[in-house]
Amino acid sequence: MSKVIKPGSTIGMLGGGQLGRMVAQAGSAMGYRFVALDPTPDSPMGQVADQIVAAYNDREAAKELAGRSAVITYEFENVDAEVAAMLMAESYVPQGSKLLFTTQHRLREKEAIEAAGATVAPYCEVRSSEELLAAVQRFGTPCVLKTATGGYDGKGQWVIRSEEEVEEAYNTLAKAGVQLVVEQFIRFDKEISVIAARSTNGEVKVFPAAENIHVNNILHLSIVPARISDEMSKEAERLAFAIAEKLDVVGLIAVEMFAQSSGELYVNELAPRPHNSGHYTMEACRTSQFEQHVRAVCGLPLGDTTLMSPVVMVNVLGQHVEPLLDRISKPDEAAAALGVAPKLHLYGKKDAVHNRKMGHVNVLADTVDAALGWIDETKLWE
Structure with missing residues (x-):
């Protein structure tokens, strides 16, 4: 039987941005209290809930969050893995860390999507500009080179429109030191x-x-x-x-x-x-x-x-x-x-x-x- 956290309890939030703010506004109307852990003073969520002002990897701050919360959730994906593990040991984090581990990495995410029976664009990992060129020749142009981790609102990716861009695209994104994945471009409606x-x-x-x-x-x-x-x-x-x-x-x-x-x-x-x-x-x-x-x-x-x-x-x-x-x-x-x-x-x-x-x-x-x-x-x- 799952654990029920009744209204009146305090919900801890990793992150104090607008998503946390709107969760707190909705949950407050139900009778819950909220506390956010966020490094930005007077964060969007901090304006409508209590806030612990500290870095996300601050273990003492994370312990304080755990001590004040009946349940902990998060408003963004890039939660520090060690902090998440510590919070799971010291508090109730029903979302766990497995889903974060999957969705923080494009290759793991794609494998999980396929395992659920859905279709993704053809893709492969590339470890060199030579491998990228071979993938571009296989998938055709345009295709999309992406970092396996990080990236949002178009960041961490390069739409390759010709083979002449391969070297520059690879060298630019490889600087981050993360794995790279190339995807066939899907023409969509x-x-x-x-x-x-x-x-x-x-x-x-x-x-x-x-x-x-x-x-x-x-x-x-x-x-x-x-x-x-x-x-x-x-x-x-x-x-x-x-x-x-x-x-x-x-x-x-x-x-x-x-x-x-x-x-x-x-x-x-x-x-x-x-x-x-x-x-x-x-x-x-x-x-x-x-x-x-x-x-x-x-x-x-x-x-x-x-x-x-x-x-x-x-x-x-x-x-x-x-x-x-x-x-x-x-x-x-x-x-x-x-x-x-x-x-x-x-x-x-x-x-x-x-x-x-x-x-x-x-x-x-x-x-x-x-x-x-x-x-x-x-x-x-x-």
Whole structure:
């Protein structure tokens, strides 16, 4: 029987960024208390919960977190393995470290995805520029060279468009001293993602598929319902369910996929935590991804994931903050005319740096076209 952590207990969080902040906001409404371990004073989560200001590899700080928490979870993947092991020995960490070990490394992750019955792009490890050239000749161009560890928002990868780039691409990414993997480029019609939740008692539920649009390798829009067939939506949700079960996930896992017009789905990567593409659930679903995460790690029954309204989530980057604040401080005739309800979420970050994620807006509407119409009309995201 799984352990049930009842409301009123304290949940410890490794990481104090915006994902932790939104988990704390959802969990606080249920009656939980939160404490974050994060090196940044007045972190986004630290503004809404207690915070231990210390480095992630600070063992004394980790012991303090363990002593103050009935259960510990994390809001990012790159948790120090030794600290995670120590916390598991001294506290209750239902997510464990096995899933982190898998998803922190692209080769291990791909093997696990395939073991769950899903398809990934053809790939191989490369250890030299000569091996990379042979792989490029086998896969054709373009293809993608990636570091096996690290990398987000397009970092740690190189799209190779000709054999002349092989030497430079290899030498640039090999500097990090990590393993490298090359993947065949998948020509896709849409990028989609499905977030699955699995509780400590083995219950699994999935959220509706989101259609994701990226700009400069940063998520720009998540459109729900995704503009794909019902059959493809069901298959994407089935794959996410299977991956959550096969990998013994506890908490959330985001499954990012490439969808081809032929109906084929390729799983691109996994994220074992709340995910940017799941922010739409905050107002559009009966249960948000953040409440679901709390329920899963605390052993409560999972919530209903039904979509209540079409929605488009649009990320607010540093350059969008001031124009958006000016916009929402005045009556919004366009929103009234289109029948949309924009819901603003800012993360409490101090510096509005260009292309830094500062918040998001969930635009609720009768149709996704109406929501997209409001986003276009603002001209903030052009």
